[in-house]
Amino acid sequence: MDITERAWIIGKLYTTIAEYFAHWQDADFTRDQLDDIYKSYLNECLLADGRQAFVSVLKRWIGQLNNAHSWCHDKRGDSAPSLGFKLERIQDGWVVVSSYLDEVVPGDVIETMDGRSPQEWMDIVAPFLSARSQKFRESQWQNMVSAVRDAHDMQLKVRTRNGRIKHITHPSGYARIDTTSVQCTEGRWLTDGAVGYIRIPSFNQPNFEETALHYVKKFSEAKSIIIDLRSNAGGATPGHLIDALMERKYRWWTETSPNIGHLWRRHQGNGKFSIFEDGSGARCESDWTDPSVSVFEGKVIIVAGRYTGSAAEDFIMPFKDTKRGVFIGESTGGSTGQPVFFEHDGVSVGVGSIRAYLPDGTPFEGVGILPDVYVRQSRDDLYQGRDVVLERAIEEAAG
Secondary structure, X not given: OOHHHHHHHHHHHHHHHHHHOOOOOOOOOOXXXXXXXXXXXXXXXXXXXXXXXXXXXXXXXXXXXXXXOOEEEEOOOOOOOOOOEEEEEEOOEEEEEEEOOOOOOOOOEEEEEOOEOHHHHHHHOHHHOOOOXXXXXXXXXXXXXHHOOOOOOOEEEEEOOOOOEEXXXXXXXXXXXXXXXXXXXXXXXXXXXXXXXXXXXXXXXXHHHHHHHHHHHHOOOOOEXXXXXXXXXXXXXXHHHHHHHOOOOEOOOEEEEOOHHHHHHHHXXXXXXXXXXXXOOEEEEOXXXXXXXXXXXXXXEEEEOOXXXXXXXXXXXXXXXXXXXXXXXXXXXXXXXXXXXXXXXXXEEEEOOOEEEOOOOOEOOOOOOOOOEEOOOOHHHHHHOOOHHHHHHHHHHHO
16 A cells, blocks of 8 residues: 555544544543644554554554544455454453353353463553443454464463363364354244244344344234344344334434534434534434334343444333333443444545434443343353343243
8 A cells, every 4th residue: 555545544534533523522632632643643654564554553543532433444454363262351350251262161261362361462452442431342352462463373371160270272273163154133932922032143234133023023922022132233223123112102312423414414303403502513312203113012121231232222222211121131332423434445444423322311432221130141150051141031021
């Protein structure tokens, strides 16, 4: 990538942040400091040794925005594999909650990777982390390690269930990951004719919502439907699915943006729209929406947690706000933003343009939606293969 292409990208990023970025409360620098920050990163970008180093500088700048809906992705270079397992802080350490590696199982504790603790690795890649909330960052860093170290041949120190320590050389066999399997929405009866279960892993394609709507109709006479969004990181807001389950008036987020026209166009003049006294942006409080095509009037139970984000939080919010559903699990990721994005020479960049609050004005960004019933798995639950969150949801459905 020549210097002209680099200059165009960094200049476009600067103007996009200046015009649209809606999360200055969370950023590491103020809006007044943006010009100085731009000059510093411009120099680094133009002098960076190669494409990977250039993109790395962009990611560090965006990381300082501390907004999970602001991102940079290089379609040509961001292809390094992940660690092969997912960790969470549980009880006394960084615990494996899922794994593609035969030698590492859910419930095991990763003590070190190449002699460094998971916390030390998180600190190393911290400049690349864009999320504000701690729990989101604790997930995000694991996908960023490949920016500084390929997981192949990484030395792992693992503590097993009985406290035994074992040392493992991370295998190169990423073929163990079944890349042929396709994630899809799943549905089944948990109790015939009474309790239906729908797991929606994503909303990034229309078919996820369409299949969920099929199951809602199938379970229309059930006493309860459990909607599982624990691995759903978002996509497109599932408005039709909300309507199918909502039998009462509901409202949308309260939103702000520094770009008045952008917010006005987003809401097309609907809602209570006001411009800040200093002219620095605008706020829109939504109108109440009447239910329209509800096909289910039984109990709605939602299970979700720290990996639930964006459009999946759009789904949960009106059920929480109106008390139409019972939310079980952990608080959600706490990020939305409707990013304004651009792409040039394979480098894709997004900047969060909307800041959302719960309809009553309660902060949401970096906080998430809080569950009605808090449930979290323990190490023993993971070793035993127990899904205590779903078990609690089934109890609620039967009650």
